[in-house]
Amino acid sequence: MSATGARETILNLFRQASAGYVSGARLSEVLGVSRTAVWKQIEQLRQLGYRIEAIPSRGYRLCDVPDLPLAEELRSGLATRRIGREIRYLAETDSTNRQAYALGEAGADEGLVVIADRQSAGKGRMGRTWASPPGVNLYVSILLRPPLPPQAAPQLTFISTLAVSRAIAAVSGLAPTHKWPNDVLIDGRKVAGLLNELSAESDRIRFVVLGIGVNLNMTAEQFPADLRMPATSLLLAGGRPVPRALFARTLLEELDALYAEFLLHGPAPLLAAWEERCDLVGKPVEVDEGGSGLVRGTVSGIDRDGALLLTLADGSTARILAGDVRQC
Amino acid sequence: MSATGARETILNLFRQASAGYVSGARLSEVLGVSRTAVWKQIEQLRQLGYRIEAIPSRGYRLCDVPDLPLAEELRSGLATRRIGREIRYLAETDSTNRQAYALGEAGADEGLVVIADRQSAGKGRMGRTWASPPGVNLYVSILLRPPLPPQAAPQLTFISTLAVSRAIAAVSGLAPTHKWPNDVLIDGRKVAGLLNELSAESDRIRFVVLGIGVNLNMTAEQFPADLRMPATSLLLAGGRPVPRALFARTLLEELDALYAEFLLHGPAPLLAAWEERCDLVGKPVEVDEGGSGLVRGTVSGIDRDGALLLTLADGSTARILAGDVRQC
Numbered sequence: 001m002s003a004t005g006a007r008e009t010i011l012n013l014f015r016q017a018s019a020g021y022v023s024g025a026r027l028s029e030v031l032g033v034s035r036t037a038v039w040k041q042i043e044q045l046r047q048l049g050y051r052i053e054a055i056p057s058r059g060y061r062l063c064d065v066p067d068l069p070l071a072e073e074l075r076s077g078l079a080t081r082r083i084g085r086e087i088r089y090l091a092e093t094d095s096t097n098r099q100a101y102a103l104g105e106a107g108a109d110e111g112l113v114v115i116a117d118r119q120s121a122g123k124g125r126m127g128r129t130w131a132s133p134p135g136v137n138l139y140v141s142i143l144l145r146p147p148l149p150p151q152a153a154p155q156l157t158f159i160s161t162l163a164v165s166r167a168i169a170a171v172s173g174l175a176p177t178h179k180w181p182n183d184v185l186i187d188g189r190k191v192a193g194l195l196n197e198l199s200a201e202s203d204r205i206r207f208v209v210l211g212i213g214v215n216l217n218m219t220a221e222q223f224p225a226d227l228r229m230p231a232t233s234l235l236l237a238g239g240r241p242v243p244r245a246l247f248a249r250t251l252l253e254e255l256d257a258l259y260a261e262f263l264l265h266g267p268a269p270l271l272a273a274w275e276e277r278c279d280l281v282g283k284p285v286e287v288d289e290g291g292s293g294l295v296r297g298t299v300s301g302i303d304r305d306g307a308l309l310l311t312l313a314d315g316s317t318a319r320i321l322a323g324d325v326r327q328c
Numbered sequence: 329m330s331a332t333g334a335r336e337t338i339l340n341l342f343r344q345a346s347a348g349y350v351s352g353a354r355l356s357e358v359l360g361v362s363r364t365a366v367w368k369q370i371e372q373l374r375q376l377g378y379r380i381e382a383i384p385s386r387g388y389r390l391c392d393v394p395d396l397p398l399a400e401e402l403r404s405g406l407a408t409r410r411i412g413r414e415i416r417y418l419a420e421t422d423s424t425n426r427q428a429y430a431l432g433e434a435g436a437d438e439g440l441v442v443i444a445d446r447q448s449a450g451k452g453r454m455g456r457t458w459a460s461p462p463g464v465n466l467y468v469s470i471l472l473r474p475p476l477p478p479q480a481a482p483q484l485t486f487i488s489t490l491a492v493s494r495a496i497a498a499v500s501g502l503a504p505t506h507k508w509p510n511d512v513l514i515d516g517r518k519v520a521g522l523l524n525e526l527s528a529e530s531d532r533i534r535f536v537v538l539g540i541g542v543n544l545n546m547t548a549e550q551f552p553a554d555l556r557m558p559a560t561s562l563l564l565a566g567g568r569p570v571p572r573a574l575f576a577r578t579l580l581e582e583l584d585a586l587y588a589e590f591l592l593h594g595p596a597p598l599l600a601a602w603e604e605r606c607d608l609v610g611k612p613v614e615v616d617e618g619g620s621g622l623v624r625g626t627v628s629g630i631d632r633d634g635a636l637l638l639t640l641a642d643g644s645t646a647r648i649l650a651g652d653v654r655q656c
Contacts, residue, residue, distance in 0.1 A: 105433075125531050147618075149650035150526055151633065154479060157530055182530060198478055198528040202485055202510060203453050203650040290475075305479065305633075322477035322531040 006031055006041050008072045011050075014062035015076070023059035065245075067217075069115045069138065073245035080256035083142055085111040092134070094121040097211035100141035101197055104207040112143040115248060122213060123195055125182070126290075130193050131224050136217040137233070138248055142210045142255060146263065150200035153208055154306040155267040157182045157196050158274045160210045163254040164192045165277055168214070170254075171247050172238045178278040180299075180308045180325055184214075189232035191215050212251070216242045267304055275301060280325065285310070289323040296328065334359055334369050336400050339378075342390035343404070351387035376400075393573075397443045397466065401573035408584035411470055413439040420462070422449040425539035428469035429525055432535040440471040443576060450541060451523055453510070454618075458521050459552045464545040465561070466576055470538045470583060474591065478528035481536055482634040483595040485510045485524050486602045488538045491582040492520045493605055496542070498582075499575050500566045506606040508627075508636045508653055512542075517560035519543050540579070544570045595632055603629060608655065613638070617651040624656065 009031060013022050027038045042052055042060060049066025065073065071087040078084050086109065093099055093116045100114040116139045119132035132139055144156065164184050165176040168191065176184050176191065184192035195211040215233035223231055234242045262270055275281065280299045287295045287310065295318050297310030308320040337359060341350050355366045370380055370388060377394025393401065399415040406412050414437065421427055421444045428442040444467045447460035460467055472484065492512050493504040496519065504512050504519065512520040523539040543561035551559055562570045590598055603609060608627045615623045615638065623646050625638030636648040 125529070127532075151479060151482060151635070151649045153528075154530070194530070196530045198526065200481075200526040200528075201453070202482070202522070202524045204455075307479070321479045 004071060006033070007045055007048075008075065010038075010041055010045065011062070011072055011076065014060075017061075021055070021058040021061045025059075027060070067135070067241075067244050068117055069140070069244045069248045071115075074113070074115065074248055074252070076245075076249075078249055078252060080111075080252055081260060082111040082144075083256040083259065084113050084252050085109065087113045087115065090114065090116040092116060092118045092120065095119050095123050095211075096139050096141035097123055097195060097197055097209050100143050100209045100211075101199070104143050104199060104209060108143055110143060110145040110207075113140060113252065114143075115140040123211065124193055125195055128228070130195075130213050131222070132213065133218065133222050136215075136219075136222065136235075138212070138214040138216055138244060138251070140212050140248060140251070142212070142252075144208045144210065144259065146205055146208065146259075148205055149203055150198065150205055151305065152267070153196070153198045153200070153205055154181075155262070155270070155304075156208055156210060157194060158267070158270050158306055159255065159258045159262055160194045160196065160212055162270060162274050162277075163251055163258050164194070164212060164214060166254045167247060167251040168192075168234065171242055171250050172234045172240070174234065174238050176277065178274055179280065180278065180302065181306065181322070186232055186234075186237040189230045189237070190227075191232050191234065191237065210255070214247070214251075216244060216247055267306075271302055271304065271306065278302075280327065284328040286326045286328050287320050287323045288326070289320065295320065295323075299325075332399060334361070335373055335376075336403065338366075338369055338373065339390070339400055339404065342388075345389075349383070349386040349389045353387075355388070395463075395569075395572050396445055397468070397572045397576045399443075402441070402443065402576055402580070404573075404577075406577055406580060408439075408580055409588060410439040410472075411584040411587065412441050412580050413437065415441045415443065418442065418444040420444065420446045420448065423447050423451050423539075424467050424469035425451055425523060425525055425537050428471050428537045428539075429527070432471050432527060432537060436471055438471060438473040438535075441468060441580065442471075443468040451539065452521055453523055456556070458523075458541050459546075459550070460541065461546065461550050464543075464547075464550065464563075466540070466542040466544055466572060466579070468540050468576060468579070470540070470580075472536045472538065472587065474533055474536065474587075476533055477531055478526065478533055479633065480595070481524070481526045481528065481533055482509075483590070483598070483632075484536055484538060485522060486595070486598050486634055487583065487586045487590055488522045488524065488540055490598065490602050490605075491579055491586050492522070492540060492542060494582045495575060495579040496520075496562065499570055499578050500562045500568070502562065502566050504605065506602055507608065508606065508630065509634065509650070511557075514560055514562075514565040517558045517565070519560050519562065519565065538583070542575070542579075544572060544575055595634075599630055599632065599634065606630075608653065612656040614654045614656050615648050615651045616654070617648065623648065623651075627653075 024035045028035045051064035053061045071089040096114040118134035122130035122132035124130040168176045182194040192214040197209040199206040217235040218233040297312040300309045310318040352363045356363045379392035381389045399417040424442045446462035450458035450460035452458040496504045510522040520542040525537040527534040545563040546561040625640045628637045638646040
């Protein structure tokens with residue numbers, strides 16, 4: 001049994017004992033190791049942040065679980081089919097996307113999850129950075145290998161967006177909205193950022209990395225001063241802290257269900273569900289396409305490739321593949 | 329001066345001397361090295377296949393150039409702006425695409441060309457292999473970094489196809505046709521294969537590798553027995569061998585011009601030019617989309633994303649992103 005496996009077994013025994021004591025003898029028996037080895041595992045759990053009481057005559061008792069998205073915590077009760085078959089937790093990394101992309105290049109299987117407490121070089125869209133302080137937020141990347149041509153890859157952005165907003169609604173009761181192409185807002189403030197990365201051949205996707213950052217328990221002081229658009233966290237918007245492992249588990253389950261539906265029924269149901277939470281339809285906007293200047297028009301929706309459709313002043317339709325949208 | 333640089337200087341001096349002699353003293357003077365060092369460079373050129381005569385009283389004379397797509401030969405007189413700023417020649421490699429992709433990941437600049445005499449693991453579409461014997465054909469990969477969203481990447485396939493058929497027409501006088509998505513045919517037989525690979529984020533292409541294999545001087549015996557479709561080479565179709573460096577240079581120049589036009593004017597002129605050589609428009613076909621079965625219809629053209637448009641029996645239009653097309 002691996003060290004992670006042994007720790008998961010211990011945590012499961014604690015959970016079954018529903019906050020009661022589990023004797024060292026019982027742990028030693030189930031794990032098939034000496035009581036000294038059990039003690040070492042307990043020490044490691046304590047170092048990860050688990051508070052474990054030890055009373056000589058009664059055994060060990062789990063008093064508190066750390067608010068960390070540890071692999072052990074994510075796997076506990078995770079009801080997914082594809083996503084999370086392998087979970088790698090990193091206390092700190094440069095960027096979970098960079099790690100997942102490298103693992104994808106090295107042949108990692110579909111469903112791999114890389115999650116970190118802190119990112120030193122969190123990546124945002126268009127080469128921007130994503131503020132990633134430790135202890136408060138969610139930074140996770142998921143590796144998928146859909147059997148599809150690369151043109152279908154942008155559709156996966158809508159899967160991540162929808163999964164994030166559903167997880168937010170489920171865990172916090174808040175009602176997020178979507179902003180094209182990949183923002184999730186609460187009361188007009190950005191609460192999540194998504195960055196998907198793609199490796200493909202002419203005819204087929206090799207893999208996609210869905211990168212997801214959600215501001216869960218970040219306080220106002222923790223936001224960078226130079227944000228491009230107003231931001232918030234679930235704590236700031238809802239007034240209550242959100243347990244990170246619970247949120248991560250909920251998100252992976254939503255993603256898993258949406259991805260399965262997408263593989264079976266294609267992008268249409270997904271794009272329709274995304275549009276329901278997009279409050280820009282019918283509104284006048286200005287889109288900055290980067291190099292090619294500004295386009296002004298009224299949002300009429302998105303097409304099946306996920307492109308934004310604008311009705312222009314002359315009645316024609318513009319189809320925008322990438323850019324920043326501002327309401328006028 | 330690098331060894332390659334020194335060899336290029338020597339070759340240029342030979343070319344200027346138009347098959348006459350260049351003295352060792354002159355070479356030593358221009359290169360700024362000893363006559364012994366000049367002799368070493370001459371020996372290296374001989375090992376690469378250059379036939380160089382040496383007559384003590386007159387100097388050196390270039391009698392014959394090897395039919396190898398060496399970097400020195402490609403750069404000589406190459407009239408390109410972006411493509412070929414760096415050229416790496418490999419006598420043998422697994423796959424020029426794999427090498428160029430790895431260099432792309434490592435940050436290589438736009439315009440890098442990787443070219444090989446032989447590939448041990450030449451890659452074709454859909455995980456297929458591409459027969460890559462030494463001495464006869466062209467195996468080249470070009471790294472581009474277009475400032476575009478990933479949805480635009482399939483348009484680059486039409487750039488490579490068009491560049492290949494223009495280079496074939498220019499060098500051999502033959503009249504190639506195009507088969508969607510990325511085949512170049514002569515008299516209905518496949519003469520070139522293209523495999524583009526993509527690394528991208530949600531909003532932008534990081535890089536694209538255009539992989540191009542052209543059967544130049546391959547003989548009938550050199551084709552694998554189990555080919556998916558009939559194949560030919562320029563030698564077989566035109567009856568004359570094609571100098572590989574000349575063909576490679578022509579191809580890089582066509583690519584460079586088409587890519588510049590694409591960046592300035594978008595995909596429309598390119599797709600129109602591609603369609604002119606596509607003899608399937610108006611014909612009934614059957615498309616094998618892989619997992620999702622067969623589609624039958626009449627080819628009406630391609631849309632601006634490069635998808636194949638079919639008119640079906642019920643009058644509706646099917647838009648095919650990837651698959652194998654067979655004429656009915």
